[in-house]
Amino acid sequence: MNKIFLSWRMGIILPVVMTMIGCAAVDTVTTVATTVGEATGAISREQGESIRKSTTAVSKSLEDFTPEQEYYIGRTVGAVVLGKYRPLADAKANDYLNKMGQTLARVSDMPELFDGYHFLVLDSDDINAFATPGGHIFITRGLIRCCRTEDALAAVLAHEIGHVQLRHGMKAIEKARMTEALSVLAQEGGKSFGGREVAQLTQAFGGVISDITGTMINNGYSRSYEYQADAASVSILRRSGYNPGALTDMLKVMAGQIKPGGSDFARTHPSPRDRIDELKESGQSSAGSEPPAVRNERFTKAIGHLL
Amino acid sequence: MFRYLSIIVCLALSGVLFLNAPAEAQRVMSVQVKEGQLRATPSHLGKIVVRVSYGDRVTVLEERGDWKKVSLWGRKNQGWIHNTALTNKRIALKAGQGNVGTSVSRDEIALAGKGFSEEVEAEYRKSNKNIDYTWIDRMEAMKVSPEQMEKFIVVGRLALRAEGGKP
Numbered sequence: 001m002n003k004i005f006l007s008w009r010m011g012i013i014l015p016v017v018m019t020m021i022g023c024a025a026v027d028t029v030t031t032v033a034t035t036v037g038e039a040t041g042a043i044s045r046e047q048g049e050s051i052r053k054s055t056t057a058v059s060k061s062l063e064d065f066t067p068e069q070e071y072y073i074g075r076t077v078g079a080v081v082l083g084k085y086r087p088l089a090d091a092k093a094n095d096y097l098n099k100m101g102q103t104l105a106r107v108s109d110m111p112e113l114f115d116g117y118h119f120l121v122l123d124s125d126d127i128n129a130f131a132t133p134g135g136h137i138f139i140t141r142g143l144i145r146c147c148r149t150e151d152a153l154a155a156v157l158a159h160e161i162g163h164v165q166l167r168h169g170m171k172a173i174e175k176a177r178m179t180e181a182l183s184v185l186a187q188e189g190g191k192s193f194g195g196r197e198v199a200q201l202t203q204a205f206g207g208v209i210s211d212i213t214g215t216m217i218n219n220g221y222s223r224s225y226e227y228q229a230d231a232a233s234v235s236i237l238r239r240s241g242y243n244p245g246a247l248t249d250m251l252k253v254m255a256g257q258i259k260p261g262g263s264d265f266a267r268t269h270p271s272p273r274d275r276i277d278e279l280k281e282s283g284q285s286s287a288g289s290e291p292p293a294v295r296n297e298r299f300t301k302a303i304g305h306l307l
Numbered sequence: 308m309f310r311y312l313s314i315i316v317c318l319a320l321s322g323v324l325f326l327n328a329p330a331e332a333q334r335v336m337s338v339q340v341k342e343g344q345l346r347a348t349p350s351h352l353g354k355i356v357v358r359v360s361y362g363d364r365v366t367v368l369e370e371r372g373d374w375k376k377v378s379l380w381g382r383k384n385q386g387w388i389h390n391t392a393l394t395n396k397r398i399a400l401k402a403g404q405g406n407v408g409t410s411v412s413r414d415e416i417a418l419a420g421k422g423f424s425e426e427v428e429a430e431y432r433k434s435n436k437n438i439d440y441t442w443i444d445r446m447e448a449m450k451v452s453p454e455q456m457e458k459f460i461v462v463g464r465l466a467l468r469a470e471g472g473k474p
Contacts, residue, residue, distance in 0.1 A: 066394075067339050068361070069423040076428060078446075079438045087442040094449060099459045102451045106351045107466075112392035114361075115341050118446040136446060150463065185422050202430040205423050209431075241466030295463045 062170050064182055070170065071114035073208060074134015077169065080213045081122075081130050081138055088123040088141065088306075096302035097121060100150070101137060101157045107239040108158075108232070110165035117164070119157065121306070127258055127265045130216055131160040133169040141306050143265075146254040150299035151246035151291050155233050159247070162232025168225045172215035177207045220268025227270070227278050234284040245287030251276050334367040335380065339394040345386025349374035352457055352467070356386035362398040 065073075088094070097119040105117040113135040120138050122128070127142040137160045147153040163169065173181075181204040184197060215221060221229075230247060238244045255272035258265060269275075279285040338359045346353030349371050357379065359365070364380035365388070375393065378385045432438065451459075460467050 066396075066398075066422065068341075071341075072423045072425065072428050075440065075443050076431065076438070078443045079440045082442050083438060087446075094446075098449045099451050099455060103456050103459055103465065106456070110391055111351065112340050112343070112389050114339070115447060118449060120442065120446045136443065181423075198426060198430060201422065201427050202434075205427050205431055206435075208423070239466065241460075241464070292464045298463065 061178070061182075062167060064185065065170065067114035071134040073170075073205075073212070074132035074136050076205075076209050077132040077212050077216070078130075078134070078136035078138070080209060081132075081217065084217060085122040085124050085126075085128075085138065085140065088121040090121060090306070093121050093303045093306060094119065096298075097139070097157070100154055101161070104154060104158050104236050104240055105135075105161050108161050108165050108236050110161075113164070117161065127254065128268075129156060129160050131163040131169065133164065133167065133212070135164055137161070137164075142257075143254075144303060144306050146250055146257055148249070148253060149246065149291055150295045151237070151243045152250035152253070153299065153303075154240070154242045155237055155247035155250050158233035158236035159229045161236060162229035163221070163225070165232060166225070166228055168221055168229070169212050169216065171225075172221070173208050173211045177204065177211055180204050181208060216268075218268075223270045223274075226275065227282075230275055230279060231282065231284060234279070238288075243288035243291060245285060248276055248279055248285040248287070251279075335364055336367060336375075336377070336393040336395055337398045338363040338365065338388075338392060339396075339398065340392045343388055343392045345377065345379070345384060345388055347386060349376070349387040350468070351389070352453055353387060355453070357384040359388070364397070365393070 101119040102117055105111055115134065117135040117137060120136070121144065122138050122140040124140040125142045126140050127146060129137070129139040129143050131137045137157065139156060139160070143156060144153065147156060181201070184200045184204060220226075233247050234244045237246060243249075251272040254265070255276075258272060260266055270278075276285065338361055341361050343359040343363075344355045345357050345359060345365075347356055348354070359379065365377035366380060367375050367377050368385065369376035371387075373390045374387045375390060376385060376387050377393075432440070457467070459465075
């Protein structure tokens with residue numbers, strides 16, 4: 001083997017390896033490309049091993065959590081939310097919310113979750129809403145009061161569905177925690193866990209829950225996540241036949257009701273005015289037709305007593 | 308020698324590209340939701356042909372947008388199911404099932420109940436007795452049937468044929 005020949009092969013193989021790293025099937029591609037490199041002698045076996053290991057580590061990410069695991073994370077995140085906000089045991093309102101919410105979720109980019117989407121009214125005057133990675137969605141009476149029509153309420157539910165489909169809750173998990181949890185998961189592969197692993201996982205689980213609830217309840221998502229969820233809401237409204245301008249309508253009412261410096265939305269969300277501006281700038285505030293009377297009648301019938 | 312090696316490299320790289328190519332005819336996938344439905348038409352309002360459960364293996368017969376027409380592994384029933392209810396991974400319901408550790412690599416297996424699971428929730432609840440799951444269970448029990456959903460859409464003059472998925 002002469003040196004020039006070796007560098008020629010390195011020149012071809014390494015860029016290919018690097019380009020392929022950007023692809024979806026990272027593991028497979030890198031393994032094959034690395035094996036090619038080894039077979040032709042362009043890289044040593046040790047180098048090959050090291051490329052394989054680091055790629056495996058990088059690809060351990062959100063995708064490694066199954067919908068089943070997101071569901072169990074969601075249940076506990078939801079239970080923590082319900083420790084802070086009382087549920088409203090109002091069968092009529094909750095039934096209406098679930099019919100509307102599940103109809104909206106059906107046309108989202110993520111219509112299927114491990115156990116589907118579920119909606120619940122919270123008995124609080126705060127203006128607030130939460131969505132867990134498992135599809136448990138909560139909305140306060142205070143936020144329902146910002147909705148003058150079924151279309152406006154649909155905009156609120158669709159915004160929360162947007163957080164689920166964009167996996168914002170899962171993205172709130174800190175990097176170190178993610179690595180910790182996934183390294184426990186990777187230990188045993190297809191075998192089942194023993195008591196020690198369950199204890200380790202339970203500890204990681206507790207950490208994941210506090211990362212997510214800390215962001216969701218106390219600090220709020222980033223402005224860009226909120227704008228993304230607004231964009232998702234408009235697209236869901238449009239697909240389902242609701243007025244896509246209803247989100248802007250709701251935000252205008254909210255702007256008049258929100259208390260600056262309050263403990264709710266004001267602290268964890270960009271101001272309604274900023275969200276309206278963002279929707280306008282991205283061309284998503286265009287109003288559709290007025291909702292039919294029957295739609296507003298059923299809205300008043302189902303939740304008029306909460307307004 | 309030079310030409311010979313470049314042919315090897317080219318063949319190997321085209322192999323890489325083929326590995327990346329989408330679905331061959333007999334692609335087998337797994338149901339990754341607790342309860343799924345195979346429907347007569349590619350729509351969430353389509354008539355349910357047969358119910359499928361977590362871990363069921365299905366063979367992909369046809370694709371249309373975000374929907375796949377599949378048949379239940381080893382059975383005659385066919386129907387449409389949304390992409391997001393399926394995974395390429397094989398889901399082993401118990402350790403040792405589904406050729407775990409033999410022909411299939413670790414990353415292709417998702418062991419049901421492994422990771423953050425019912426078992427981990429139970430452990431977590433032991434040390435966090437103040438957290439109450441009553442209403443989580445209650446809200447999960449609030450179901451909407453396809454008939455109720457269709458009525459909600461029709462009465463509210465919403466879009467009946469609308470479907471989700473990335474444009």
